[in-house]
Amino acid sequence: MSGLIEGLPDAVALRCLARVPLYLHSKLELVSRSWRSAIRSPELFKARKEVNSSEDFLCVCAFDPENLWQLYDPLRDLWITLPVLPSKIRHLANFGVVSTAGKLFVLGGGSDAVDPLTATKMGALLPTSKIVVAGGFTSCQKSISKAEIYDPEKDVWVSIPDLHHTHNTACSGVVIEGKVHVLHKGLSTVQVLDGVKLGWTVRDYGWLQGPMAVIRGALYVMSHGIIFKQEIEASKVVVSASEFRRRIGLAMIGLGDDIYVIGGVVIGPERWNSDIKKLSVVNVLTIGSERPIWRRVAPMTRNKERFGIHQGGRKEMEETTMEGGGDHNREMEVAPALIGVHPTHHSVAVAVGSDLRVFDLQ
Numbered sequence: 001m002s003g004l005i006e007g008l009p010d011a012v013a014l015r016c017l018a019r020v021p022l023y024l025h026s027k028l029e030l031v032s033r034s035w036r037s038a039i040r041s042p043e044l045f046k047a048r049k050e051v052n053s054s055e056d057f058l059c060v061c062a063f064d065p066e067n068l069w070q071l072y073d074p075l076r077d078l079w080i081t082l083p084v085l086p087s088k089i090r091h092l093a094n095f096g097v098v099s100t101a102g103k104l105f106v107l108g109g110g111s112d113a114v115d116p117l118t119a120t121k122m123g124a125l126l127p128t129s130k131i132v133v134a135g136g137f138t139s140c141q142k143s144i145s146k147a148e149i150y151d152p153e154k155d156v157w158v159s160i161p162d163l164h165h166t167h168n169t170a171c172s173g174v175v176i177e178g179k180v181h182v183l184h185k186g187l188s189t190v191q192v193l194d195g196v197k198l199g200w201t202v203r204d205y206g207w208l209q210g211p212m213a214v215i216r217g218a219l220y221v222m223s224h225g226i227i228f229k230q231e232i233e234a235s236k237v238v239v240s241a242s243e244f245r246r247r248i249g250l251a252m253i254g255l256g257d258d259i260y261v262i263g264g265v266v267i268g269p270e271r272w273n274s275d276i277k278k279l280s281v282v283n284v285l286t287i288g289s290e291r292p293i294w295r296r297v298a299p300m301t302r303n304k305e306r307f308g309i310h311q312g313g314r315k316e317m318e319e320t321t322m323e324g325g326g327d328h329n330r331e332m333e334v335a336p337a338l339i340g341v342h343p344t345h346h347s348v349a350v351a352v353g354s355d356l357r358v359f360d361l362q
Contacts, residue, residue, distance in 0.1 A: 004034055014038060018047035022055055023073055023080055045102055058255050059097070059104055060262055060300065066091045069104070070300055072282070074255060079301045094170070096123030098131050101152055107133055124173035124180045129153075132180045132193060135163055135171040143168060149196060161199030163191055174214050185209060208235055211252035213259045215287045220259060222252055227259070227285065227292075239285060239292040247279070259285045263300070 004013035017038060020028060029036040038044060048054055057080075058072040067085035072078075085092065085106065095109035107123040124132045126149075134147035143166035148157050167184035174181050180193040188206045193199070207230055210223040219230040225242040228235040241261075244250060250264030261283045267276050280299040285292050 004038055010038075014043060014047050015051055018044055018051050019053050021073075021076070022057075022071075023076065023078060056255060058253065058260060058262075059099060060251065061085075061097070061106075062263070062300065072260075072298075072300075074258070074297075077298045079298060081301070094137075096133060096136075096173075098123040098125045100125055100129045100131065103152065105131060105150075105152070107131075108136060124175050126175065126180065127178050132160070132173070134173065134180075134182055135166060135184075137170075147193075147200075158196075160193075160196050164200055164202050165189075165191075172212065174212055174219060176214065176217065176219055183207065183212075205232060211250065211261075213252050213254035215254040215257060215259065218287075220254070220287070222261075238287070239294075241294075243294075244283075250279075257287050259287060261285075 004010050005016065008016075017028065017035070025039050029039050056074070058074065059069060060072065061067070061069045067087055067090075069082040069085060071080040071082065073080065087109075089109065092106075092109040096107035098105045098107065105123065126132060129152065131150040131152065132147065133150065136144050138144060145162040145164075145166045147160045147162055149160050150157050163182065167187055169185040169187075171182055171184045173183070182191040182193075182200075186209070188204055190203050190205050190207065191200045192203055194201050207219075208221045208223040208228055210221050212222075212230075213220050220238065221228050221230045221235070222241050222244065225240065225245040227238040227241050229238050244261060244264075246266050247264035248267065251260075251262040253260050253262075263279050263281070265276055265278050280301075282297050282299055283294050284297055285294050
């Protein structure tokens with residue numbers, strides 16, 4: 001990186017670029033080679049944190065087209081397409097997904113080509129930004145009780161005590177009050193990680209079964225066409241979710257104060273109807289309002305009417321190479337950036353297309 005903005009030190013220019021939203025980064029890369037290098041650099045990641053420009057995104061992967069991820073920007077109601085997952089495994093599915101430190105971690109996955117010990121796993125993020133992986137199945141559909149913890153900073157895996165039991169159904173994990181809870185479909189028991197050295201405790205909570213999301217540390221479950229707030233020993237009705245009863249393979253996840261229900265498939269009007277409708281719609285419910293009401297936001301764009309099962313995750317996205325600058329306007333021509341530095345060097349104006357931003361350097 002050199003000479004990013006004429007008349008300014010690169011360190012100051014980088015802080016200016018750090019304030020530009022992620023969806024515009026693909027346009028900034030077209031300005032020059034030095035800008036492209038800066039946008040893709042780890043230094044920009046650090047600068048965005050320093051100037052408090054981090055953004056929260058919803059990360060979603062569709063089964064078809066294979067291994068393609070999109071980010072949803074809730075502030076601008078638009079989708080951003082990421083590069084295809086660099087995997088030799090086609091239609092990777094049943095994987096765990098966790099995001100931390102500006103990175104998205106895809107764990108395991110179901111395929112005969114995957115190592116039998118890592119075929120399908122559950123992943124959960126601890127408050128310490130370490131990732132716990134536990135359970136799942138081998139490629140031979142044999143359940144796994146092994147558990148490990150991963151340190152993203154050191155790039156090190158460490159074994160932790162195994163789960164007390166496994167089951168022939170998929171497991172999922174949620175973090176509540178700083179502890180990882182592992183649940184198996186069809187079982188009333190929950191395995192709780194009390195500590196890396198202490199291991200797991202089995203507790204018979206009898207929680208409701210269904211898609212789950214965590215909002216501000218509280219667990220919400222969709223069961224029998226209703227959203228419940230699941231507490232340790234009781235559940236409380238929040239709102240009806242009857243419109244989702246016929247959907248199969250939908251994803252449900254929390255972001256901020258909102259529950260997102262994404263995609264899925266609907267099979268015919270009757271049980272014997274083989275017509276399958278694949279959905280790209282996204283429904284949102286804001287928790288905490290007096291009268292929670294479902295609303296729709298922009299549907300996924302690259303996968304419209306082409307996908308069914310999703311995997312979702314939350315990410316404070318800082319550095320990536322994207323296709324386009326928000327898929328709602330993919331046909332828009334890209335204009336070069338125009339830079340203006342105030343004679344006193346107290347501020348800089350950056351114009352990208354129709355967007356104009358002025359940055360105070362004092």
